[in-house]
Amino acid sequence: MVSRSIPNGLTIAGSDPSGGAGLQADIKTFSALGVYATNVITAVIAQNTRGVAAVEPVSVAMIRAQLDNLLDDVEIDAVKIGMVASRDVAETIAEALTRRRPRWIVLDPVMVAKSGDRLVDDDGLRAVREVLVPLADVITPNLPEAAALLGTDMPVTLADMAAMVGDLAALGAPYGLLKGGHLPLDRCPDLLWMPGGTRWLDAPRLPTHNLHGAGCALSSAIAAHLAHLAPPQSPQTEVEMAIDAAKRWLHRALEASERLDVGQGKGPPHHFHAWW
Structure with missing residues (x-):
């Protein structure tokens, strides 16, 4: 139970030096939503809004040192995991979080930047699937x-999305949000899976190209809202509430x-739209 205000x-x-995605987007999102942000950096990326x-x-030894020193000192309520480039890093993260299990772990399986640039090699992809997805409470692909x-073709219809969810759930995460923004529709249909079934979450497609880091912001917003929640709510109720609130915020x-x-x-979303 969260005992701090x-x-x-x-x-x-x-x-992300441009501040729109990755670590910087997560810190801004946590801060905007009333959560104190801590961080462990996994990679230094030279990028901007164009690519x-x-x-x-970052070396595995340094990632381990960051995690151990932070978790030895700070009680963490929710974790968001983003870019993980190798199996060694995935296993280091999993070992640290298993020893000091926070209430919530949200995984955004970041593999490709909005520009289309590949961020993770094949070994890193397998590590995300085999090591981190089973560790997570919620994943947001x-x-x-x-x-x-x-290892399949990308869905091109709503029926394809629905057919994919069972296989995604079988990877081990009890909750997940399959984001359908890549479909050529006038809305953005996301499909939530959970132990009790599935639920469509639709939102109108906005006329904006400012999507740099939108996925990072959504997953960290889910983690932030979960960090504010504590029993007696059921886990499924908490996840649904957090995802609904995060989608409205984004x-x-x-x-x-x-x-x-x-x-x-x-460009990036305006993380501090409620403040500036």
């Missing part, structure tokens, strides 16, 4: 990520993104 969140992710220029993974996890952040002027490519 301000819960603590942890993001384990790669960096990724270079990726330099988009359609390309879901196809990569399952929708408003995307609506407000035109107030920002960041870069010449795909």
